Amino acid sequence: MKINFNKFEKVAGLFVGIAALSCVLGMIGIAVKNGWLATKVSYTTELDTADGVHAGTAVQIAGLRVGAVTDVDLQANDKVLVRVEVLEKFKNKIRSDSHVQMFRPFILSDKVLEISVGTDEAPELAVGSIIPMMATSDIMDMLSGKKMGTAMATFDKLAESLKIVGEAFADPKRTQGLVQMFDRLNPLVQNLNTMSQEVVKIANVVTKQKRLETIITNVASMSEELRAVLPEFTGQVPNAGREFGQIVNNLNSLTAEMQKLTPAIAEIAPDLPRTTRRAVEALDETVVLLKAMQRSFLLRGNVQDIRKEEEKRKPASNPEP
Numbered sequence: 001m002k003i004n005f006n007k008f009e010k011v012a013g014l015f016v017g018i019a020a021l022s023c024v025l026g027m028i029g030i031a032v033k034n035g036w037l038a039t040k041v042s043y044t045t046e047l048d049t050a051d052g053v054h055a056g057t058a059v060q061i062a063g064l065r066v067g068a069v070t071d072v073d074l075q076a077n078d079k080v081l082v083r084v085e086v087l088e089k090f091k092n093k094i095r096s097d098s099h100v101q102m103f104r105p106f107i108l109s110d111k112v113l114e115i116s117v118g119t120d121e122a123p124e125l126a127v128g129s130i131i132p133m134m135a136t137s138d139i140m141d142m143l144s145g146k147k148m149g150t151a152m153a154t155f156d157k158l159a160e161s162l163k164i165v166g167e168a169f170a171d172p173k174r175t176q177g178l179v180q181m182f183d184r185l186n187p188l189v190q191n192l193n194t195m196s197q198e199v200v201k202i203a204n205v206v207t208k209q210k211r212l213e214t215i216i217t218n219v220a221s222m223s224e225e226l227r228a229v230l231p232e233f234t235g236q237v238p239n240a241g242r243e244f245g246q247i248v249n250n251l252n253s254l255t256a257e258m259q260k261l262t263p264a265i266a267e268i269a270p271d272l273p274r275t276t277r278r279a280v281e282a283l284d285e286t287v288v289l290l291k292a293m294q295r296s297f298l299l300r301g302n303v304q305d306i307r308k309e310e311e312k313r314k315p316a317s318n319p320e321p
Contacts, residue, residue: 040085052111095122
């Protein structure tokens, strides 16, 4: 059955068709403008935390929106793997020295991922590769409950420590001791200054006219001479160490015996000069007596015979070499 439309129905239908066509063309324009129909390439990056990042988060290059986040996944190493898609026409801007930076364009806005433009000298990054992440922080991150909780816990511990220090210095004796310590620092610094000046003077004297170089040269020469002499000395005197040890032991024994004799010597020390003088006088008297006896006619002949025998015996007992 044929349906007949009146004039008003035809006009209304025309308007509805035009509106539908406008919507379709508008959607196509929006898709083209947003790059929904353009060819895209995929990259990945790794984040420590996915706070503020989700599927649809904008991806920029030099401030231009070039793509979006397509997937966020947690890996076994506690890293968050983020997959992004970028318009193919910007692929040549992503190179091996490019990196990803996450920030907020405004304080209350959503986070975006910014990919830095690589240098012309660096090779182009292959599609699907991982772009390194540069850690950043903003005011909202610092004011977040996670970081603020850690910071407040640290401030709490710091307050406890300051409380302990305050209670310790509340004692007047400790405060006076601290003041006295600061009073002593000035003389100490002056002494250190004087010492440094004296060290500089000594250094100038040592380095003057290359004296230090001469001393080091002499020490090196002496070391060379000792190194040349030591093998020969060791070969000629192989038991020098053991014999030196025996000498030291003998000296120790001699010292011990001398310590025993010291009291006796100290006891007779006042009489030693007189005793020595008397002994010398006795020897003188004995010599006089013997000479007098030799002059006697009874002993004179025997004395001459004994002297002759002694003269004959001397060459035999002391032969010349």
